[in-house]
Amino acid sequence: MRKTAAAMLSVLVIAAAVLLPPARAEAIDAWGIAAQALGVLGAYHSALGAVLALGNDVHAQVQSKRQDVAENGRARNARDIELVDSIMERLVKDGDYVLRVNSLPFTWAVTDSPVFNAACYPTDYVSINRGLIRGLNGNVDELAAVLGHEMTHGIRQHSAHNYAKAAAQFYGLSFLNMNFGLMDWNKLNALVGYSIAKNVTLPTEYEADEGGFRIMTSAGFNPGGGAAAMARMGYYLTYVTQELQEYQDPTQKDLPQDDFSDHPATERREAKLAEFMTDYSAGHVTVIDRKTICIDGTPxxxxxxxxxxxxxxxxNAYLTAGALARAFHDYDRAEDWNLALTRDGGATLGGDSRVNELLVHFLAKERAGAQLISLVHEAYAREAETGAREKLRAEEKARADARAAERSEVENADAKAIKKMRENSDAYSDYGDSQRALALMKRVFTSEHDDSRAQSFVIRARAYAVQGDAAQARADADRGVTDDPKDVYTWLNRSDVRRMLGDRTGALSDALKAIEVDAKNPYGYLIAAELYDEMGEKAQAQEYFKKLYAVEKDALGRIPDEYLEAVDKRAYEKRMMEKKKAREAHEKELREQLDKKSRPTDGSTD
Known part of the structure; x- marks a missing residue:
């Protein structure tokens, strides 16, 4: 369910097809072959580095979201937005995963697109279409499985690695074709597309399915949600959708779709996710014929x-079985289930009532309460012989150890990576996003390789100021200045913090101190000029805008019109002329639009 990578790969293939000549190239020597091999490797690393850098850029993340919403519209149903927000917030907060050192915290939006889809951009922005929410009937656990799937794409940086591998495959096959003329270029493009789908994208889809299952179950959602989502998706895309591009022909279900698509066949994904659910239950819970739920093979x-x-x-089968799977997973003894028969022949049990809702319903409907109690006790009794629970815990420990290693890698990141985290945190504060700014600073403060703890304190102070926590903002800002009073940025950031908190006098004092510490840094002059302007001291503002321009000519755009004429008259006149031209062009456009609307629809001029 990723549209971004596919679009990027399409552009890559089309562009390369245009740029590379269709004629056969002359044979080359061994040195040429070696150079081409290095070229393929270079293409891989270049593409990988570019997309990874994009994925670690807050501004790119913000633009991803803005462009997506601009293209598809923002969802208008408040309940859809609230539903997705609640699921994503829970997955992000409670899910068991580790973001890589060069990854951003997740952000998301619900768009107004009717297409049954969600996507994770390289920037860890998750786009969720209202068509997906409608298609899954707003089911919390099914949506959690899909969104966990998308998060895994981001966590594992699939877009970047897939794009780089695709670039390498295309250039590698192209070089071979130029050398040996194996096929025409149209066939080559088809072969490249097939190879990318089968060898690059498809494996990451399976990985994302499993990763999504791990994230959503660790966050407390129903373990049957993934298989249920695939069951629903198969029906929706065959019998409900009005979008031709996503329609699935039911007569094609038995074909080996994995060989022709960049996504696994829906039925295979359903079966695999059902296996994950069974494994999660220590092997006890299975679903037969997509409707009969068994415990250790007994219906x-x-x-x-x-x-x-x-x-x-x-x-219903997968969600009901999922409730049983969660109980078997969470409880080491039958007694921990707190099972109790009900008057209608059903049973109740402990745990999340929302997750258990369908199970309780069908236990009563089928009067299967006594059968459940009997099967649960028998299942635990057999575990001593099978070792199923020990196996489950061993597998979970192995995964936990792997995540601990990933977490350690982040905590031991080098100073350059930590500095980038700090910069990204500061960028989030600029956008008013204190939550993600503080999340990144939490990672920074766990590192022993922070090259400027003083700067980290003042950057975190900005995030607290954006959040509205004045006391913590002041404490961190003061700590940063105290720890390194010779660093101009500690003064500049404390000035900004004080300004945000309404203390203009203190902010101005810090800005002037920053100028004293580093007279070549333009930001002290800019902040001082803006503060003097806010305080109504126009002469002082004028003076400091002049000083700003003397230090940094490129700061011209930061100087307001009322001060620019005295700073640089020619620049002022040029700006006024540009504004006049822009205004005239806008007025002309409005006149043309009005004239077009006033014309008769029959084209007559009478």
Whole structure:
């Protein structure tokens, strides 16, 4: 469910097809072959580095979101937005994962697109279409599985690595074709597309399915949500969708789709996610024929429809089985389930009532409460022989150890990486996003390789000021200045913090101190000039705008019109002329639009 990488790869292939000649190239010597091999490697590293850098740029992340919303519109249904926000916030906060040192915190938006899709951009921006929410009937656990899938693409930086591998494959095959003339270029493009889909994108989709399962279950969602989402998706894309591009022909379901698509066949994904659910239950819970739930192979109950519009039995089966899987996973003894028979022949159990809702419903409907209690006790009794629980815990420990190693790698990142985190935090504060700014600073403060703890304190102070925590902002800002009074940026940032908190006098004092520490840094002059202007001291503002311009000619754009004429008259006249031209062009455009609207629709001029 990723549209960004596919679009990028399409551009790459099309561009390369245009740039590379269709004629056969002359044979080359061994040195030429070696150079071409290095070229392929260079293409890989160049593409990888470019996309990874993009993914670690807050401004690019913000633009990703803005462009997506501009293209697809912002969702208008407040409940859809609230639903996605609640799921994503829970996945981000409670999910068990580790962001890489050069990754940004996740951000997301719900768009107004009717297409059944979600996507994770290289910048860790997750786009969720309203079509996906409608298609999954707003089911919390199914959405959590899909969004966890998208988060895994971001965590594993799939877009960057897939793009780089695709570039290398294309150039490698192109070089071979130029050398040996193996096929025409149209066939080559088709071969490249096939190779990328099968060898690059497809494996990462399977990885994202598993990663999404791990994230959503660790955040407390129903382990059957992933398989249920695939069951629903298969039905929706075949019988409901009005979008031709996403329609799935039911007669093609038995074909080996993995060989022709960059996404696994829906049925295979459903089966694989059901396996994850079974493994999560220590092997106890399975679903047969997409409707009968078994414990250790013995049928417990068979689910039925609960939707008037279509047969949603498969979804019900997986979500009901998922509740059992969570209980088997979370409880080491049958007694911990707190099972109790009900008067209607069903049973109740401990845990999350939302996750257990369908299970409780079908236990009562099928009067299967006593059967459940019996099967649960028998299942735990057999674990001593099978070692199923020890195996489950060993596998989980192995995954936990792997995440601990990833976390250690982040904490031991070099000073350059930590500095970039600090810069990204500062950028989030510029955008008014204190939550993500503070999240990054938390990572910075866990590192032993921070090359300027004083700067980290003042950058975190800015984030606290944006959040509205004045006391913590002042404390951090003061600490930064105290720790390194010779660093101009500690004074500049404390000045900004004081300014945000309404202390103009203190902010001005710090700006002037920054100029004293480093007279060549333009920001002290800029802040002082703006503060004098805000305080109504026009003469002083004029003076410091002049000083700013003397230190940094490129700061011209930061000088307001009322001060620019005295600073640089020619620059002022040029700006006024540009504004006049822009105004006249805008007025002309408005007149043309009005004239067009006033014309008769039949084209007559009478």
């Amino acid at each position: 417990l109950l068979t689910v039925t429809w609960t939707n008037e519009d279509y047969d949603n039995s498969p979804e």
